[in-house]
Amino acid sequence: MDITASDPAARTNRRAATGELSRGFGSRERYGYLFLAPWFIGFFGLSVGPMIWSFYLSFTNFDLLTDPKWVGASNYIRMFTTDPKFMTSMRVTLFFVVLSVPLKLIAALTVALLLNRGMKGLPIYRALFYLPSLLGASVAIAILWRQIFAGNGLVNKFLALFGIAGPSWISNPSYSLWTLIILSVWQFGSPMIIFLAGLRQIPADVYEAASLDGAGRWRQFIKITLPLLSPVVFFNAIIQTIEAFKNFTPAFIISGGTGNPINSTLFYTLYLYQEAFGFFRMGYASALAWVLLALVAIFTAFAFLTAKYWVHYD
Amino acid sequence: MATAVELQNVVKSYGNLQVIHGVNLTIDPGEFTVFVGPSGCGKSTLLRMIAGLEAISDGDLLIDGERMNAVTPSERGIAMVFQSYALYPHMSVYKNLAFGLETARLPRAEIAKRVQRAAEILQIEPLLNRKPKQLSGGQRQRVAIGRAIVREPKIFLFDEPLSNLDAELRVQMRVEIAKLQQRLGNTTIYVTHDQVEAMTMADKIVVLRDGRIEQVGAPLDLYNHPRNLFVAGFIGSPKMNFLQISAAGIEADADITGSAAGGGRDVPMTLGIRPEHISIDPDTGAALGSLKVVLVESLGGQTVVYATAANGQTITVVLDGQVAVGETLEAFFDPAKAHLFAADGNVVAGARLPHIITLV
Numbered sequence: 025m026d027i028t029a030s031d032p033a034a035r036t037n038r039r040a041a042t043g044e045l046s047r048g049f050g051s052r053e054r055y056g057y058l059f060l061a062p063w064f065i066g067f068f069g070l071s072v073g074p075m076i077w078s079f080y081l082s083f084t085n086f087d088l089l090t091d092p093k094w095v096g097a098s099n100y101i102r103m104f105t106t107d108p109k110f111m112t113s114m115r116v117t118l119f120f121v122v123l124s125v126p127l128k129l130i131a132a133l134t135v136a137l138l139l140n141r142g143m144k145g146l147p148i149y150r151a152l153f154y155l156p157s158l159l160g161a162s163v164a165i166a167i168l169w170r171q172i173f174a175g176n177g178l179v180n181k182f183l184a185l186f187g188i189a190g191p192s193w194i195s196n197p198s199y200s201l202w203t204l205i206i207l208s209v210w211q212f213g214s215p216m217i218i219f220l221a222g223l224r225q226i227p228a229d230v231y232e233a234a235s236l237d238g239a240g241r242w243r244q245f246i247k248i249t250l251p252l253l254s255p256v257v258f259f260n261a262i263i264q265t266i267e268a269f270k271n272f273t274p275a276f277i278i279s280g281g282t283g284n285p286i287n288s289t290l291f292y293t294l295y296l297y298q299e300a301f302g303f304f305r306m307g308y309a310s311a312l313a314w315v316l317l318a319l320v321a322i323f324t325a326f327a328f329l330t331a332k333y334w335v336h337y338d
Numbered sequence: 339m340a341t342a343v344e345l346q347n348v349v350k351s352y353g354n355l356q357v358i359h360g361v362n363l364t365i366d367p368g369e370f371t372v373f374v375g376p377s378g379c380g381k382s383t384l385l386r387m388i389a390g391l392e393a394i395s396d397g398d399l400l401i402d403g404e405r406m407n408a409v410t411p412s413e414r415g416i417a418m419v420f421q422s423y424a425l426y427p428h429m430s431v432y433k434n435l436a437f438g439l440e441t442a443r444l445p446r447a448e449i450a451k452r453v454q455r456a457a458e459i460l461q462i463e464p465l466l467n468r469k470p471k472q473l474s475g476g477q478r479q480r481v482a483i484g485r486a487i488v489r490e491p492k493i494f495l496f497d498e499p500l501s502n503l504d505a506e507l508r509v510q511m512r513v514e515i516a517k518l519q520q521r522l523g524n525t526t527i528y529v530t531h532d533q534v535e536a537m538t539m540a541d542k543i544v545v546l547r548d549g550r551i552e553q554v555g556a557p558l559d560l561y562n563h564p565r566n567l568f569v570a571g572f573i574g575s576p577k578m579n580f581l582q583i584s585a586a587g588i589e590a591d592a593d594i595t596g597s598a599a600g601g602g603r604d605v606p607m608t609l610g611i612r613p614e615h616i617s618i619d620p621d622t623g624a625a626l627g628s629l630k631v632v633l634v635e636s637l638g639g640q641t642v643v644y645a646t647a648a649n650g651q652t653i654t655v656v657l658d659g660q661v662a663v664g665e666t667l668e669a670f671f672d673p674a675k676a677h678l679f680a681a682d683g684n685v686v687a688g689a690r691l692p693h694i695i696t697l698v
Contacts, residue, residue: 227424229424230424230426232418232424233424233425233426235410236390236412236417236438237438238413238441239438243441247437248426254428336427338471
């Protein structure tokens with residue numbers, strides 16, 4: 025028989041059945057946990073568990089083959105005292121973060137402002153500008169990027185049209201990091217979409233009031249748009265900063281995993297990877313990972329502390 | 339010295355769609371003018387064209403005789419209060435008031451003085467350090483008006499400023515805005531869809547429909563002498579009764595049919611009688627026949643009666659005292675206060691009605 029909700033007998037039976045179950049086993053809760061299980065397993069098995077494990081490992085020497093050996097804080101001490109590559113990789117990453125994040129946000133906001141002027145074909149442009157964000161962190165794009173900026177790459181072929189002989193951008197330590205910054209800025213699509221959504225939220229009549237108050241475009245941008253967009257700027261800045269600290273794939277592909285030339289693209293994450301999977305110094309790599317986490321946390325906390333001075337919530 | 343505004347054949351089009359069809363209007367210095375009409379009649383568009391927020395497609399806007407079509411909003415000598423208030427949400431009340439003055443690079447002391455004065459006038463001094471979100475609707479309204487005052491404009495523009503307020507506050511602010519305008523003496527243009535606001539505040543009412551002016555005049559002028567059915571129905575509350583009658587027995591100075599053919603005595607016409615001009619006193623004048631009461635709205639002293647006439651039409655009557663549903667009333671009206679409209683909707687001037695009206 026087909027049991028339907030409109031059949032009173034069936035409904036009573038079912039209620040009795042579930043009532044019995046819940047009395048016996050707390051089944052309602054159990055089903056809930058059952059459905060949550062995939063997430064629980066993922067979260068505890070793949071995130072929290074490894075994090076605790078790596079925190080433990082950061083106080084050990086561990087080469088994957090023999091048991092971890094407790095060494096106390098010596099991994100951390102070594103990092104800050106006797107490891108020049110740690111400082112180099114930190115410098116590279118900070119340089120990248122400090123330049124790529126603002127440049128990317130400026131690019132995202134500029135394009136969002138242009139798109140927000142109500143042009144025809146907006147959905148098409150929006151999708152086109154967003155595309156690099158989807159592709160950007162992929163291996164394929166990084167390989168493509170390497171070709172574009174190579175000695176005989178697209179950029180130099182273009183420059184050759186004007187008689188300029190460009191260097192090999194990716195193998196010149198003066199420019200190599202910049203190619204990665206440009207690659208990162210090129211992926212401005214996702215903050216752009218968020219900026220665009222934020223701009224749409226600002227009521228048109230506020231701009232009308234401002235224009236009656238005599239404010240020109242620039243003053244409206246500075247005094248109205250930016251403050252009203254500040255929660256979105258704040259959000260994008262934090263997300264992009266965290267992303268930039270974590271930047272790995274493009275650096276790995278473009279330098280072939282070396283961080284060369286002369287460590288100019290030795291990102292912190294790349295160094296961490298080398299220590300872990302090149303030299304099998306899992307203990308030291310774990311310590312590096314925790315320092316990165318602390319660094320990101322400090323940056324984020326600092327951003328939140330300054331927020332009350334420049335982020336305006338309605 | 340107050341300022342005059344003049345619209346000459348003003349047209350607004352969006353592409354092929356024309357929404358304002360050649361409006362001509364003169365607003366005298368210091369006058370409180372109200373644009374009134376139903377939604378979509380173009381009243382807000384017209385106001386925004388005067389403000390400079392919408393381009394004028396054709397025709398001229400003159401302020402103090404000077405053509406303003408191409409002048410930027412901030413240089414037209416106007417200030418505007420928006421329906422949504424359009425306060426700057428991230429600025430304090432003080433900053434909201436000061437923004438325009440700071441943009442104009444006025445000295446700091448002068449800005450402080452003007453903001454203080456506006457705050458005094460509107461009694462918002464204790465609120466100067468608050469943000470708009472911390473204010474009630476009425477307080478936001480005052481800040482919006484304050485922002486208009488500090489600029490010391492020649493002309494105030496109000497775009498349905500009271501429609502977001504509750505009924506009680508709306509009446510209070512209505513009085514305050516009217517008093518403020520009298521005190522400051524600025525030329526004021528006020529847009530509303532509420533004919534009660536129009537009647538109570540205006541020196542001059544401009545009734546608009548579908549992008550055209552239907553009639554311009556003082557409130558009582560429009561009430562007493564509506565030019566057509568639309569104005570007659572729009573001005574006054576409850577709405578004027580429109581009764582279909584035969585032209586037979588009606589005399590007038592002009593051709594009462596309003597049609598070029600003329601002369602025909604059997605053409606249908608519309609008799610307009612305001613609910614407050616119908617009475618149960620036989621001395622009032624002409625007889626309207628028996629009305630059967632179907633619904634009453636008792637306001638205490640007065641009763642709004644909805645009754646059915648002999649021909650089945652519902653007629654609204656405002657009576658003193660109290661009436662019960664189901665009663666039958668013998669209704670009379672004063673022909674001098676009735677309005678006769680021809681088939682084309684325009685009023686028939688100087689119509690003399692027979693003593694007994696035949697409804698059709």
